[in-house]
Amino acid sequence: xxxxxxxxxxxxxxxxxxxxxxxxxxxxxxxxxxxxxxxxxxxxxxxxxxxxxxxxxxxxxxxxxxxxxxxxxxxxxxxxxxxxxxxxxxxxxxxxxxxxxxxxxxxxxxxxxxxxxxxxxxxxxxxxxxxxxxxxxxxxxxxxxxxxxxxxxxxxxxxxxxxxxxxxxxxxxxxxxxxxxxxxxxxxxxxxxxxxxxxxxxxxxxxxxxxxxxxxxx
Amino acid sequence: xxxxxxxxxxxxxxxxxxxxxxxxxxxxxxxxxxxxxxxxxxxxxxxxxxxxxxxxxxxxxxxxxxxxxxxxxxxxxxxxxxxxxxxxxxxxxxxxxxxxxxxxxxxxxxxxxxxxxxxxxxxxxxxxxxxxxxxxxxxxxxxxxxxxxxxxxxxxxxxxxxxxxxxxxxxxxxxxxxxxxxxxxxxxxxxxxxxxxxxxxxxxxxxxxxxxxxxxxx
DNA sequence: CACCGTTGTATTGTATACAATTGTGATCCG
DNA sequence: CGGATCACAATTGTATACAATACAACGGTG
Numbered sequence: 131x132x133x134x135x136x137x138x139x140x141x142x143x144x145x146x147x148x149x150x151x152x153x154x155x156x157x158x159x160x161x162x163x164x165x166x167x168x169x170x171x172x173x174x175x176x177x178x179x180x181x182x183x184x185x186x187x188x189x190x191x192x193x194x195x196x197x198x199x200x201x202x203x204x205x206x207x208x209x210x211x212x213x214x215x216x217x218x219x220x221x222x223x224x225x226x227x228x229x230x231x232x233x234x235x236x237x238x239x240x241x242x243x244x245x246x247x248x249x250x251x252x253x254x255x256x257x258x259x260x261x262x263x264x265x266x267x268x269x270x271x272x273x274x275x276x277x278x279x280x281x282x283x284x285x286x287x288x289x290x291x292x293x294x295x296x297x298x299x300x301x302x303x304x305x306x307x308x309x310x311x312x313x314x315x316x317x318x319x320x321x322x323x324x325x326x327x328x329x330x331x332x333x334x335x336x337x338x339x340x341x342x343x344x345x346x347x348x
Numbered sequence: 349x350x351x352x353x354x355x356x357x358x359x360x361x362x363x364x365x366x367x368x369x370x371x372x373x374x375x376x377x378x379x380x381x382x383x384x385x386x387x388x389x390x391x392x393x394x395x396x397x398x399x400x401x402x403x404x405x406x407x408x409x410x411x412x413x414x415x416x417x418x419x420x421x422x423x424x425x426x427x428x429x430x431x432x433x434x435x436x437x438x439x440x441x442x443x444x445x446x447x448x449x450x451x452x453x454x455x456x457x458x459x460x461x462x463x464x465x466x467x468x469x470x471x472x473x474x475x476x477x478x479x480x481x482x483x484x485x486x487x488x489x490x491x492x493x494x495x496x497x498x499x500x501x502x503x504x505x506x507x508x509x510x511x512x513x514x515x516x517x518x519x520x521x522x523x524x525x526x527x528x529x530x531x532x533x534x535x536x537x538x539x540x541x542x543x544x545x546x547x548x549x550x551x552x553x554x555x556x557x558x559x560x561x562x563x564x565x566x
Numbered sequence: 567c568a569c570c571g572t573t574g575t576a577t578t579g580t581a582t583a584c585a586a587t588t589g590t591g592a593t594c595c596g
Numbered sequence: 597c598g599g600a601t602c603a604c605a606a607t608t609g610t611a612t613a614c615a616a617t618a619c620a621a622c623g624g625t626g
Contacts, residue, residue: 133579170581179397192588193608207491214432273425279497351609388611410618411578
């Protein structure tokens, strides 16, 4: 269990950044964040260091804090790295997967399907189920190191902003990818699992690209 | 530049761990580390969080600190991940490499050659030049995210302990790998660079495996 | 004698005060 | 008017005191 204050600070600051309330490049002070979080600067500094690792916050040469502002190249790179690591996780998971986890994966993807399979898709539920699905795979990969590395590749900031741009087709395709992943896991086929994951992540990137491009045209 | 106290704490604790003075699994307290570092607990906690990211230190469920103790599987996994990420770095570097950096790489590998090319190889100099070589490639890859990720895959703890086991052949092969990397960079051949890096890292792993295995037999 | 709570102690977590550093703006001189 | 310099304001860094939590030893009770 995380320490109370430093954890709430982490969550509050994180949602402050991800909600878009804080725009990229915006300067911050530790004291500001302490007020927002309702705790003192000590746990805030703890939380800030974590967020620096996720590169949601950056420190200038003179230690000033600001909200990260990613270039197109950096976003591409993030998806690439995430693709590499998640594929590797899928590969390991395929090897170590057991019946219980497999069952859980199916249940999660059923929930995800329900969220998508309505007249107006429930994006929040979709995103949550999607995260659960990937987290469970990561857990099955049984690699503490991967588990440490992957959270530093947060796609949330871009995903959250663009999720409502996703077409129903994109969401259905995600669902289908997950189904195929489950099939690969069932067959314990590492290469299959890895390949599906690679295209799954890469597709997400292109959906994102199209979404931002079109929103830029607004 | 990092803050003075928290940085010295980081370096002192790190070397305390890497020197082997602190054996794997050993329990630590923040106060102990504060004494060792000669600073108060506040900057120590800063340093500890960094070292946790590098997984040199771990916290139990109840926040107790201890020196990490890696299983064989985890070490294998670390080399695998490092291989993936460094290959990717090499690929990007091949694309973005310029004449100045190439010249530097050649110079570094000359220094490395000198260190190896004597009756009794100078391991310390070799390791230092080797690190410089890889760091420069990482810099040329121009990916802040990779630069953030790779330090979390420290091979130092195992390398330092086993470096003196490395045979002259291993060292010469490393030198040759670097030469081939330079050739790939000169040709701006991304696939070549990436492939050479993959085998370079993987070879290092097997040299390490053999070295530890034989030292276990002592 | 085993088991479970209770109390005391060790350790980590948080707040606050202060030190060091950095940014800023006014003033003085050229 | 332009630029350097100094003073002060804002911000980050560190130490210390205290609060909360986890651990261990002890003693009671079934």
